[in-house]
Amino acid sequence: DAGITQSPRHKVTETGTPVTLRCHQTENHRYMYWYRQDPGHGLRLIHYSYGVKDTDKGEVSDGYSVSRSKTEDFLLTLESATSSQTSVYFCAISDGGAGAEKLFFGSGTQLSVL
Amino acid sequence: GENVEQHPSTLSVQEGDSAVIKCTYSDSASNYFPWYKQELGKRPQLIIDIRSNVGEKKDQRIAVTLNKTAKHFSLHITETQPEDSAVYFCAASTVSTGRRALTFGSGTRLQVQP
Numbered sequence: 624d625a626g627i628t629q630s631p632r633h634k635v636t637e638t639g640t641p642v643t644l645r646c647h648q649t650e651n652h653r654y655m656y657w658y659r660q661d662p663g664h665g666l667r668l669i670h671y672s673y674g675v676k677d678t679d680k681g682e683v684s685d686g687y688s689v690s691r692s693k694t695e696d697f698l699l700t701l702e703s704a705t706s707s708q709t710s711v712y713f714c715a716i717s718d719g720g721a722g723a724e725k726l727f728f729g730s731g732t733q734l735s736v737l
Numbered sequence: 738g739e740n741v742e743q744h745p746s747t748l749s750v751q752e753g754d755s756a757v758i759k760c761t762y763s764d765s766a767s768n769y770f771p772w773y774k775q776e777l778g779k780r781p782q783l784i785i786d787i788r789s790n791v792g793e794k795k796d797q798r799i800a801v802t803l804n805k806t807a808k809h810f811s812l813h814i815t816e817t818q819p820e821d822s823a824v825y826f827c828a829a830s831t832v833s834t835g836r837r838a839l840t841f842g843s844g845t846r847l848q849v850q851p
Contacts, residue, residue, distance in 0.1 A: 656838065665743070665826055665843040666781065673837070681838060682738065713780065717837075724769060724830070726839060728780040 626650050629714050629729035637737055642701040644732050646714030648694075654717040655697040656726065657681075657689065659710040666713065672697055704736045739764040741829050743842025750817050751850050758845045760827035761809040769830035770803060770810045771839070776823045784825075785812070817849045 626649030636642050646655060656671040658681075668681030670689040678689050686708060688700045701708055711733050715726040740763040750756050762770075771786035787794045787801045787810065794801050798817075803810040814821055824846050828839040 654837065658841075663746075663843060666828075666841040668838050668840070671838050679838075682840075724837075725771070725783055725786070726773075726781075728782070730780050 627714060627716050627727055627729045629712075629732050631732060632730065633733045635735045635737065636704050638705060639703050642704050642734065642736075644699045644712055644714075644734070646697045646699070646716075646729060648697075648716045650716060650718070650727075651694060652716040652718045653694075655691065656715040656717070657687075657697070657699045658713045658715060659683065659708075660713060660731075661710050669699065669712075701734075704734075706736050708734065709736045710734060739767060739829055739840040741827060741840050741842040743827050743845060745845060746843065747846045747848070749848045749850060752817060752819060754817055756814045756817055756821070756847055756849075758812045758825055758827070758847070759809060760811070760829075760842050761807075762829040762840075763808070764829070765805075765808065767829040770801070771828050772799075772801060772812050773826045773828065773841075774823045775826065775844075781826060814847075817847075819849050819851050822847060822849045 628647050630645045657669040658666040660666050667683045669687050672678045672691040690698045711731050713731045714729040717726050742761045768789040773781040774784045775781040787803050798815050800813045824844045826844050827842040
């Protein structure tokens with residue numbers, strides 16, 4: 624499996640608090656992604672990065688920001704957590720190619736916003 | 738942007754039977770179509786993929802077919818086994834100004850009855 628780790632694995636927080644999730648890779652892959660997984664919705668793209676300091680929004684980016692200051696780390700921040708952001712968050716990496724191609728996922732972060 | 742529809746949402750088959758999951762996509766520019774399998778509590782993992790210049794691809798008991806004209810693609814699992822029980826996601830790549838991301842379908846929960 625690709626070297627990708629997410630932290631924390633589980634987090635419980637209160638509405639209105641900021642939360643940061645971390646994704647760390649050891650593969651030196653160019654592309655990194657944040658998806659959220661909710662029942663009935665599959666995996667929905669929040670933000671992705673195509674290089675250091677290069678990021679773009681996905682389909683459900685409202686309420687989220689990201690940063691990538693170095694190749695190996697991609698941070699997802701919930702500025703002010705809401706109950707609707709309770710979800711499982713997956714980070715993924717890809718070395719690119721003709722398409723997004725061959726995503727390798729982290730183990731996920733279960734986030735509960737109370 | 739790309740929209741991927743996946744059917745059925747749940748599928749129950751007897752061990753040894755075949756299973757078929759179907760997806761449609763909206764963006765005619767999409768050129769890469771992977772399938773991911775997610776076992777309970779685990780991360781999604783790539784099981785097979787197909788590019789737009791290929792109509793069919795097989796890997797042991799699984800196969801994927803693509804109809805570009807109709808913009809749909811399907812996953813076929815033959816001789817199903819209990820370990821095939823999982824959630825399966827189709828996806829399509831969205832290519833836009835050099836940036837890449839996968840759009841996923843909503844998932845199909847496959848249950849193989851022993």
